[in-house]
Structure formats: C-alpha cells, structure tokens
Amino acid sequence: MTKPEYQPVTIAYIGGGSLNWAPGLMADLAADDRLAAEVRLYDLDAGAAQRNAAMGARFAEVSTGQAARYSVAGSLAEALRGADVVVVSILPGRFEDMAQDIGIPARYGIPQAVGDTVGPGGFVRAMRAIPMLAEIGAAIGEHAPNAYVCNLTNPMSVLTGALFAAFPGIRAWGECHEVTKLRKQVAWIANRAAGAEVATHRDVAVNVMGVNHFTFVDRISLGGRNMMPAYRAFVEEFADAGWTAQPVDPEDEHSRYFEDRSRVKFDLTRRFGIAAAAGDRHLVEFLPADQYLHDPAGWDFGLTPVDYRLRDQAEKAARATALADGTASPVAKRSDEALIDQIAALMGGGAHLSNVNLPNTGQVENLPIGAVVETNALFSGLGVQAVHAGRLPDALAAITADHADRQSALLKAVLAGEAGALFPLFHADPLVAPLEEAKARAMFSEMVAATSAWLPETLRGAA
C-alpha cells in the first residue's frame, strides 16, 4: 500500500508537566520515523507544562524524523478538542501524600514495597484518584469521544476502570511496562544458549494474564519456539541466587531501592507452574505480608523510601529545566516503552501487540467479567482489541479474582459516594486483613484524614 511519509497525529497529554513519562515520550517521538505529532500539554501546574513544552521543542530539534510540535493547552477541553490520542499521566496528590500512604500503615506494622496498587496505600490512592480520572473520562466523552486514550496513572486497574465508568464508549487502555523484564530474561537465555546475540526482548512474545502488577505468563515464544521449558530451567538455576542483568550497585540509590533480583518471581513461578511476570516489588503486595513482604532482605527486593522519591523527583525536575533552557542536550533515543508503537499502529502503521489493561470481556476466562485485567491486545487501524489469553491456574485465579472483585467494588463505591462500603473493602485486602477490626479502622481513619484534602465531600467521612 502507498502510504503518506508521516502519519499526522494530535496528542493531548493530560498531566503534561509529568517528569517521568513525558520526557520519555518526547525522546521516543524524536527517534520515531512514522509520525508527525502535535502534542498539547495540559497540567494543573501550568509552569510544569510550560517547562515541558520548552523541553519538547529541544527534543524536536534533534528529531530523526518529522519534528513534533509542542504547545501548552489552557484547559482540559482545549487540550482534548480534535485530539486523536489522549495520554493521561497524572500524580494523584503529591509525594507527601504518598509518604503518608506508606508511613501510616508502617506504623501499624504493615510494610509496603511501593504502595500504589493494592494494600492500604493503593486503596487510599485510588480513593483520591478515581474522581480525577472520572472527571477526565467525562471530559473525553464530551470533547474527544473518538480519541484513543492511554492511561499511565496508578493504580492502573482501578483508574482505567474509572475512565470506562465515566464514559463507557471510551477507546482507552492502561499501559504498563512491567513485563519487559521477563522478555529480556528470555532473550538473555536464548543468547547465552547461542553464544551470540541472536535475539532481543522485542523478539519474545509472551501470553500475559492477570491484573496489573500481578501478572503471569503461561506461554513464551521466540520465533515460534516454545521457550517455557528453557525458562523453567532458568528459574531453577537462579531461584536461590536471583538474577540480574547487571549487578546491584550498593552505592547507587536507585539501584538499591528498585532492586529486583526476580527471586519472588522465580518462587511464584515454581509455586504456580506458570511464570510470574510483574516486578517483585509489586507482586509481593498482593499476598499476605508473611509470605514475602515482611522480609525484603531475605528475598532481595528493594523498598522505595518516599524521601528518595522526593530527591529523585527534584533531580528529574532539574534535568528537565536544563533540557528546557538548553543547558543540557536531548538525545533522540528509543525507550523500552510501547506507547509510541501503539500510537503508530492505531494511526495506521500496521499491527502492534502489547500487554495492556482493559475491561475483561472474557480474555481471561476465569477472572470476573468487567474487571480490568491485563493481557495482550492488538493495536491497529481497527483500534485496541483484547486478545484471548485463556485461563489462570485455579489457585492463582482465586487469588487474583479476589483482588479484581475488590478493585471493581472500590471503584463502584467511590463513584457512588458510598462511604460506608469502603472500610469493609479496605479491611479485606490481604495486607490489612490480619489486623483486628478496631486497629484497621483506626489506620483507615488516619489515612483518610491525611488525604482528605483530595477527597470528594462524600468520602471524607469514610472512616
């Protein structure tokens, strides 16, 4: 087929002042040779959006294809009108709130490795974020009903669900890169066996199933070859020592705090018979703390202190400012993120397969219909379409369905303003369930109070 040289696309970036995802997308756009992008940055923090627009302009200068154009949108509606693609990457609350999400439970004896998905931290984060995403979803329904919408915000399952709840016709998906590591391990296995660089993670296809950050893989293919047997042998080989592409540098904070030697993944793979796919720091939060979370050192995974996140954020802001004002130089280098390929495929550049988060219509047969689940989906001119993944092993399905049921119920309760329904759901989470009711309720009260500035009126008395 004869194609236009560059496919035009208008992207509305909600949370356009973002320091994590926005610079990555800018680099990917600079390295891309398929799209002619116009990017509108919208952020409640207008200054951050302004800075990012300037940074974007610098990335555009080094573009290897058609230079993207960056602008700041004055309102959500302005950003959305005429957009082909909407990216939602907001911070629900501030890092100080996240510090409370983790700090308060810690005082009650509940450890959390990340605290943004499930457990007490994920729950309260969802309480403040659901209304935000619902508002964005409704605005999309009004101003850009045909746009494709990528949610990057956590807790992924619940917030992607919030978009669909607010505007059922939305063409949205939730995007997360957790599974890349497993694909890199498979490429490493193949390359070691061949004694040569014969494959990269992009050659590895995996059949993903689960809910975001608690994902599993029951089929692995590399060029048509079934890699499950080789992966199982790899798991046995590294189960005790753990595996890492490069050694953890104890001097390097990031390396230390985000450590993931896959020992939890390997252990879960042995336990359940199919490969655990998400990062160890996420996986552990879905299970009773006594299994893994109580012993990070024993299982070689890191806990990320929020004060580190604050310092890291400050560094990233400095870097962004330097890029924006020209004191640092941008590089047009492709990241590992799939978003750029997803956009290109939707706009017409063929078919692309990614694992993403979508409401379950049966792609995972033994998870609840309607819950947001993670599986592969096909991105093409026909849109974003879930690919049938099959069935989780029964024990894993039971554990996962339990989380999915509570996530769906949490979303419903927040949207309906049913404050009274929240605590029983909070208490039923496996990290919270061991607490006696009085203690759990006290903890919930503290957490709700700490974040109440972000909550709708109806939920402030939830505890």
Place this chain on the structure above:
Amino acid sequence: MTKPEYQPVTIAYIGGGSLNWAPGLMADLAADDRLAAEVRLYDLDAGAAQRNAAMGARFAEVSTGQAARYSVAGSLAEALRGADVVVVSILPGRFEDMAQDIGIPARYGIPQAVGDTVGPGGFVRAMRAIPMLAEIGAAIGEHAPNAYVCNLTNPMSVLTGALFAAFPGIRAWGECHEVTKLRKQVAWIANRAAGAEVATHRDVAVNVMGVNHFTFVDRISLGGRNMMPAYRAFVEEFADAGWTAQPVDPEDEHSRYFEDRSRVKFDLTRRFGIAAAAGDRHLVEFLPADQYLHDPAGWDFGLTPVDYRLRDQAEKAARATALADGTASPVAKRSDEALIDQIAALMGGGAHLSNVNLPNTGQVENLPIGAVVETNALFSGLGVQAVHAGRLPDALAAITADHADRQSALLKAVLAGEAGALFPLFHADPLVAPLEEAKARAMFSEMVAATSAWLPETLRGAA
C-alpha cells in the same frame, strides 16, 4: 384435596450407623404424623447399622403416627434400589484423622475451632471425603436416579458439589442447621418486646446467603414485619457481653467446648451491615486467624478438643446401645432439624422453606455460578428449588467468592486426580496463606501422610 392418611416413603440412610443424625431422625419420624416410612440403614460398619436398626424399632414403638420400619441393607445398591429419599451422613475417616486435621496445623501455629469446613483441616478432610461422596453419587445415578438426596456430611459445600459432579442429574441438597440460632434470637427479641411468648423460631423467616458455615442474612421477617431494625439494636445491645439463651455451664464440657455467645456474629453484623448467621466457631475459620481465631477467650467461643469428641462419641454409642437393647427409653420428640419437614413436603405434604446448599444458578448473584451456595430453597411436590436470594455486600461477596472459587477448584482437582494443583489451593486459604511456602508445604505433607490411608492413589503424593 383429599389426601392419604400417611404418605409412604422409602429412605436409604447411607452412613446408617451414625450416632449424631440417625437418632435424631428416628425421633422426628416417631413424632411425625404425615409419613409412613421404611428406612434402610447402610453402613460400612454393619454392626453400627444393626444397632441403629434395633434402636429405630424402639423409636417406632413410641410413634405417635404411623410406625416407621427399619432394616439393614447389605450393600449400597440394595439400600438405594427403589428409594424415594437418600440421606448421606458419613464420617470421612475416623476421629483420629480429625485429631490430625487439627493437631498438625496447631503445631504450625494455626488454630482451628472446628476444622471440618475450610482451613487446613477442612481441606484435607475434603480430600479424603470427595472420592467417597463421588462413589455414592455415581451409585445413586445407577440405582436411584430419581431419588431425593440429602447430604449431611461436612465439608458441606464441597461434598454436595461432589454428588452433583458424579451424577449431574441428581436431585440433591446439602442440609445444615446453623441458621436456627439466629431465628431463635429473633423470636426471643419479639417475645421480650411483647412481654409474652408470641413467636417461636419457626415463625421467623430469614433470607440466607453465602456458603455453608459462612452465611449471612439481609432480611428477617416475622409475620410480615421487618425485624432487621430490631435485630440491629439487639446486636448493639449485646455486642460486648454476648448473648446466650442459657448461661454457659463451666462444669459442662459440651457447653464449654461448643460455646457461642454470638460475639463474632455480632461483630461481623456491625462490620458488614447484614446479619452473620452461622455459628461463631465456624465463621471465624473463614477469616485470617488474627481477626478472631487467635483469641477464643477474648471472643467467647469454644474450641472443640478432639479428645472430647472421642469421649462424647463413646457416650452416644452407649446411649444408642441402651436404646437398642431396651435399657433406655426412646422419646418421640420433634428436633429442630428441618429434614423431616423437607421429606414430607417432597412427598406431597405442601410447601416447606429451608436454607440449604445447592449449586449456584444465580440465587446469589455475586457468587460464582456453579459453586455450591447456601440460600433458602422451596421443598414441594415439584422438588427442591433454590429461591433467589439477591446479592451480598461487595466486600463480603469478595471474601466469600474467594472461598467458593477455591472449594470448586479443590473438588475439580481431586476428581481429576490432579495432585499438583492441590497445594497452591491449600496455601491460598486465609488460615494457611500467612505461612511461607516451605513451611506450608511441610505442614501439607504431614497432613497428607497422616490421612493417606483414605486417599486415592493419585493423591497420596499431593504434597
């Protein structure tokens, strides 16, 4: 309608040497004025069946209606052929096995109040009982496909499911009396308010929902009056002190070991907004041990020592022998059990409503289809028909569905002989989940070894 004086019914009693249920049914038949019953007792322990037949003959002598006839059947097939009703009340293994079901987990720090439903004890008990019930179900399919089948054996949900799995056309239900106590409390409330005996528990209608031994009630009616508000006030009144019809006698073992002051029921009622219905000793086993089970004294519920069970059983056997040989006198007195009314209704004596266990076809909308659930059912000439109960509150539905999913998976794995699927299910139970995998596996191994004499070949290596 003109009716026959007594409705003839042939009852096959599988486990006919039973000391718990059989004497009660005999007393109920003696006190009944609707049925002309022929009862065939079948038991692997032929002597026990013989003793019970003799005891039955004594009960028949004091019958207020048509005397029932009792005989011993030489084989399962002989018992079943021509039966209108089959009662299944067997002991899966011996009390020594039950002692292990509780004793081994106790050594791993896992308390159990009863140990026959969920938790490690319920799981292993199911492993040995499922093949037995499947065999009985298949025999019913062959010899008495149109008979009505009442299962009284625990774990109720799983074993009732086993009957349906073995013979999908079976007209079976699982029968349990746990909810009677709540109905008695409601009558007590009404009588106290009236200052007179105006109602008994038989006047109280409750809408039951859940899985056996973890049941809840969202509607209570007494003569058309909504009793939920009065019940909630009662719960608040007695939440701290607990409630009991008569005081616990510390000298009386049974009273002590089966103590249930409803404090757990009351606490769950406050937590979830609808009334908890099963006994405290059962309810606590469905939740993490740290919530209630770790502190029986604090929550005023008894733990039943297996050595007590052994002594109690010996006493009952002595009593049965005394009744059989005429040294004790039987009394034709109606028990609280519903079975006699269920049989009478099925055989044509009008309609009767009971809470029983049946595969979910939607009677509980937010529990999994196919799982065995407990709700009201209508007994009549049309058979046993589940009555639509509605929806559990979401948090409760998630907790209950998790158990139901694992019960269905356990049943499937045992029937398919998939030994490898068992441990992950065992470990996912909330009482076991806090254990690290190695410890949980060691415990499972011990338990399986202890009961292996009762297991089919395929499952002996399950651990």
Place this chain on the structure above:
Amino acid sequence: MTKPEYQPVTIAYIGGGSLNWAPGLMADLAADDRLAAEVRLYDLDAGAAQRNAAMGARFAEVSTGQAARYSVAGSLAEALRGADVVVVSILPGRFEDMAQDIGIPARYGIPQAVGDTVGPGGFVRAMRAIPMLAEIGAAIGEHAPNAYVCNLTNPMSVLTGALFAAFPGIRAWGECHEVTKLRKQVAWIANRAAGAEVATHRDVAVNVMGVNHFTFVDRISLGGRNMMPAYRAFVEEFADAGWTAQPVDPEDEHSRYFEDRSRVKFDLTRRFGIAAAAGDRHLVEFLPADQYLHDPAGWDFGLTPVDYRLRDQAEKAARATALADGTASPVAKRSDEALIDQIAALMGGGAHLSNVNLPNTGQVENLPIGAVVETNALFSGLGVQAVHAGRLPDALAAITADHADRQSALLKAVLAGEAGALFPLFHADPLVAPLEEAKARAMFSEMVAATSAWLPETLRGAA
C-alpha cells in the same frame, strides 16, 4: 405466632379506573378475611376512578372480613406516598389504537389473535407503553421506593422490564393468570380418575418456564404425585378433538372470540415434550403464522375482533356504573386471580407460590440473564423471590431466547430514544420476518403514524 386480626395494607392502584382488573380485586378484597385495605385509585380519567371508588364502597359493604376503604388520588405522587403495594393496570392508548395494531398488519396479510404481546401489534403497543411505565417506575422510586409493585399491563415482559429499568431497586413483578387453565385440566384429570371431586386447581403445582404468554411446564405435582404421565395421556386423548371445560356456545360472542380448545397447547406439548401452558391465542403469536395462526378454524382458537372489545368494554362500564350507583348488587366472591394471596403473603400471612414475571437471574438457566421471564416465585414477608425453574428443552429455549433478546433490545432502544434501532427489531419478529424489507417498513410506518400521538418525540420518526 400470635397475629393481628387483620393485616393493614395501603394499595395504590394506578389505572384505578380500570374495568377489567379493578372490579375483580374489589370482589377479592370483599371476600378476604386477612387484610384491612386502604385502596387509592389513580387514573388519568378521573371520572373513571371516581366511579370505581363508588363501586369499591359498595363492595366494601358486602365484605365478609374487614371492609376495605376506597378513595381517589389526585396525582400519581399522592397515590404512591406511603403505599405498601402499588398495582399498575393501565391501558396504553385506547382500543382504537389496538384496532390499528391489528388492522394494519391484517391488511399486509399478517394475522394476529390478540396483538398485545409480540408480533407487530405487541411491538407498537410496547413502543407507546414503555415510556408510560418508565414514568410510573421513576415515580415509585421517588415516592414509594419500598412498596411492592404488581404490573398487570401488557406486553407484560417488556413493561415489567420498563419498571426495573426506570428504578432498579423496585420490588416489582408482572402478574398473569394464563397458567390457571392447565392446572384446572390437571384437577379435571384427577377428578375423572377418582370418579369424585378430589382436587381443585389450587392443589396442582406446576413448574412454569418461559416468557409471558409463551410458557411451558415440565413438572406437575398433585399432592406429591407426578402428574406428567397422566397429563401426556390426556394430551394424546384430546389432541384432535380439543378439550374444553364447557362447550363453546356459538351464540355467545365471548365464548366464540376467546375460544381455546387447547389444541395448540396439545400440539406443542407433543412437539416439545413438555406441556405448553399459556392460552392458544397467545402461543400461536410466537411462531411463524404458517404453523397455526393462519388457520384459527383448523386449530379451534378464536380471534378477538376489536369491535367486540369495544362493545364488551361498554358493557363492563355500564355494569360498573350500575354497581357504583346501586342499581346492581356486588358479590363478595373470590376470583381465580392470585393477586390477593400475593398481597396477603407479602404483608405477613405466610408463604404463597405464584407464577409471575421477573428479570432472569438464572431461574431459567438457558434464557438470557436480565430478560424478564416467567417462573414460579415465592411471596412472603421476605418479598417476591424467583424460584429456580431449570432449563427449557434446547429447541424451545432457542425460540424463546430469540423473543426475549428482542424484547430486551426493544426496551433498551425505546428508553434510549434510538429510533433507528427499532425497525430491524420489528422486522426480526417471526410474524413480520417473512415480509420483504420494503413492505415491512411500509407497514411499520403506517403503524407508527397511527399511534404517534402516544409516542415520545424521539420515536415518532422511527419508521
């Protein structure tokens, strides 16, 4: 239990000027000894309500129990506030509209026996009635959310669905007496066999399944006896000649126009293996016209001319006026309708079983979830609860599900104002489907135009 002598109940009767159902209910209340009823009649035709109130007062005078009180409500809200029970019995449009519902299709070669359920007549009647019922349902949600609501208005399935769609928490059911005849046949069979009056239809229990007016029965019990074999023999005996309690009087219009010798029922019973339950005149409309509807004489069922309906209505109005002004005398005589027993049971007088119409939560396993289906339901202090009925034979399930699917879609399209979705649904009805599209569309246009005064703006251009 000690009970009050009469159970007080406040009934809001919407369509209180009704000439069909209202007088019957008044007679039933007069003959009842359980209820102390206050009845508020509300009708758009205030004069009719006034006349009926006067008539009600006359019935009250001859009451054998506690005399009911009748009043006219000035508004829907006034009628509803404080009501325990709401009865909805309205005429959607006038008889002239019904004449068009039948007359226009007749000109296109499509016969209809009744024209108020499915087929072109039922479809267009639903189009005008759904908004009316939705308005009533919403008003109930506002003014009487806890009331029990009985819908008597056709098309029953669609309109009962409209109440639930407008107010999902509604405690409603759809009431229809079609199945009584089959129960009378069974009593007749038993009495003939006994050579004496041993049973009435009230002693016969039937397990009903299907959608309103296309209902089947797979189990029949009389005092616990399975009557299916006897009923099948009866069907064979009367398949050719037909059966009727008393001979059709060719001089009597009603007898002629409502003739139903059960020959269609018998033929369907032979074809599908379970007993057809609704009246022949209704059953035939669910199947292609070439099967039965083209030949009423051949199958001995009557077609009801609308001009007869008009004359009949005039007679009934005259009778009502005579009763109201005292020139005729009311009789406190129990009708065959179940409504009075349903109300008594809901208000606390025990349990009552009736076949009624409710959203399917699984009571018919192989009809679509959410569609309004007809099965037995239990009426008690716990409310109206569907009783599990089982599965239709596959071929019958396919035919019935097809109607149920289109009924659900019709309801959805009317409520959403999706005019464009209507014609394809109209055309897919088996009575309409044989028409080529152009002809079917012309017919639909005519019918919509004829009834457009009753349609919401959005639907007037439906054709």
Place this chain on the structure above:
Amino acid sequence: MTKPEYQPVTIAYIGGGSLNWAPGLMADLAADDRLAAEVRLYDLDAGAAQRNAAMGARFAEVSTGQAARYSVAGSLAEALRGADVVVVSILPGRFEDMAQDIGIPARYGIPQAVGDTVGPGGFVRAMRAIPMLAEIGAAIGEHAPNAYVCNLTNPMSVLTGALFAAFPGIRAWGECHEVTKLRKQVAWIANRAAGAEVATHRDVAVNVMGVNHFTFVDRISLGGRNMMPAYRAFVEEFADAGWTAQPVDPEDEHSRYFEDRSRVKFDLTRRFGIAAAAGDRHLVEFLPADQYLHDPAGWDFGLTPVDYRLRDQAEKAARATALADGTASPVAKRSDEALIDQIAALMGGGAHLSNVNLPNTGQVENLPIGAVVETNALFSGLGVQAVHAGRLPDALAAITADHADRQSALLKAVLAGEAGALFPLFHADPLVAPLEEAKARAMFSEMVAATSAWLPETLRGAA
C-alpha cells in the same frame, strides 16, 4: 532475531484426496519462501490421496522456496503422529447426498442456494458429519494433542465445535475465505478514488463478527483510515445495480451459478447499519426464504445445481490427474487463502491476523458463550487467539444468537445420540419453521432416510 532459513513443519492432511483445497495448498506451499513442509495425505479414498501425493511432488518441483515433501499415510494415526499442523478437509457423504440435501427440501417448496450451512441441508449434513469430526478430534487428542488443527469442512461452526467437544484441549480453528470479497471491494474503492493502484485487499483490515457464512463488519481500516463512510457510500451507489469485479459471463457456468453481485450484502448493510460480509448465496439462507431466497433472479445471486457440482468435480479430478501424471504443468502461484500465512505465523514467522471460527469466550459479547463464532484471531508463536470484536447491533445479535443456539444444541444432541431432540431443532430453523409440523416431519424423515447410511445407529430413527 536470527532465524532459520526455512521453518520445518509437518502437516497431516485429513481428506488428503481433496480436489478443492489440497491443490490450492500445494500451490501456496510451492510459492512460499518460509516453510520446509512435510505433508502427509490421508484419505478414506487411498487412490485419491495417492494421486494428490503425485500432484504434490509436481508442485514441489516448481517450488520457489524449500520444496515440500508429500507422502500418503496409511491410517489416521500414522498421519497424526508427530504432526505440527493438521488440516481437516473432508466431504461428509458424497455429492449425491448433497443433491438430496437440496432436492428433498425443494420438493417441499424450500429453496436453498448452497445447502451446506444452515437450513434443512446444512442440518442434515451436520448430522452425518459431526460423528466424523468427533472421531478425528478424538484421534488428535490421542496422537497429536499439541498440533494446530485447521478445519475447512462445512458446516463450519458446528464441525469446528465438534472438534472441541471431542477433545477440549484441541488447538483448532475453522477457516473460511468468505470475507475476502469485501476487502477487495474496499481496495477497489480506494484505488478508484486515487485513480491508481494504491492498495490490495491485503492492506484492508476488517473487524469481523458473526457466525460462519453470516458475518458482518463494523470497522474497516485501510492504513489507519476509517473506510466505513466510503464503504457506505459505495453501498448506496451500487445497491440497485449490484457490483462485480468482472461482468458475469452468462456462457460460463461457474460464473452463473456462483454469481454474487453483492446486492443482498448491500441491502443487509443498509438494513442493519454495518457491512454484511459473507457471500450473498450464504447470507440468504439465514433469513426467512421470503426475504431473499425465494427470488434469486430479483436479487442477482446464483443457485448452484448439484449436477454442475458433479461435472465440476469431474473436471477437477481430470485436472488433478493430469497434474499428477505430468500431462499438465503446475504453477507456483499464491492463492487468496490465508492458511499458508497462518501456518507460517504459528511456526514462528511473526504475527498474522485472519478471521476464523472459534468457540466464543466473549470475543462477540452479545453472542452465546461457547458457541462457535467468527471473528479475527491472531496467529503467532503463542497460538491461535481470538481478538475481541465487540457487539453486533441488537437485532442482528438476536437473529445470529438464534442460529448459534440451535447449532450448539444440534451438536450436543448428535453427540449425545438424543435423536428425539433433533426434529424440534430442525423445525425451528427459519427456512423450515413456516412448514406445519406434519409436513416438516415428513420432509425430515425423507432426508434422514436418504442419508441414513452415513448416520450412527442412534440417529437413524431421528425422524
């Protein structure tokens, strides 16, 4: 990724003497540059398999890639053992049987255009073919449980379902090329607009939904461009005159008998709002005959006489023999069939998207779960995975679900040997339903008698 030059694949071809599909696959293999194929031909007619093996060897000689190897397998088991891919392309019965499938109904006034999918012909064909496919499915479960299995045999939905019923773990799909024509029309539209050859049908992506031979398309993309508006305009333009790539040659039998000017497709597209995708000759058989099937001339579609099929078959046999014995020359030319690309993708050559037939796990949300439906599926190293397609318009969903429900019930009844369940299903087909029961039953008797040699014992008395 570094890849092997040619991917080895062993193909078991069941029905390897086939004259329709086998030569096409041979040509495709000869034109392919990805696979190194070993093809084992198995046929009850060993001579035909022998002839095809010789023909295959001639195709291999002209191969542009790695020459395929062809052999004859002496038994089904021998063909299957070690196979990577199984192709099932059998003729259920002979053409004489097909002549009866069409001829008998014709005498009863029921026209059929093809008679191999639904309607009386499709039904009886399914009755004889289901046991054959079930036998093949069971053999695959025993001898090649991990093989990929492509069914090419009609009736596609029912027979693909038979494979899954016989061996639930089968990795099968049903393959049909009906939708290609619509994709060619879209390319034609684009090329006409561009005034140049800018696209072929392979550039056109369509979102397929429905059951085989009654398929629809709600989204069309060409290089990311939404082509639905252009397609709708095209439909309006050619609705009356019809459209055809090249004019029908009245002298050419094939052209005449397989004529399809898309006028039915266009009419259905206008009626239902989304594009009809299957061929007119198939589509018409799913709807009452009075809509289209009664008037082939008026709607410009051909009826294929079975005597033509016989002559055509003879010609093809002669051609095959000529190719086999060297008197004709094979050409290595790629056909329009997707099978070769599906095999290449499964064996590791990347991802391929095709519309195929698979059990519904929710890919079409408003068709019954478990029914075999047609949607896009992804072929890759991970297997054959259905892609979520969405929802059919409600009216179309009702019509399609009705067929799907009956297809599932037919399959179940044949496999269970429930002869009595068949006639009611047969009669409920829209082509048969207008017949009165006696006539329909007589027709069914004749058809069953005519094909009884192919039926299992249990079904011979079906009528």
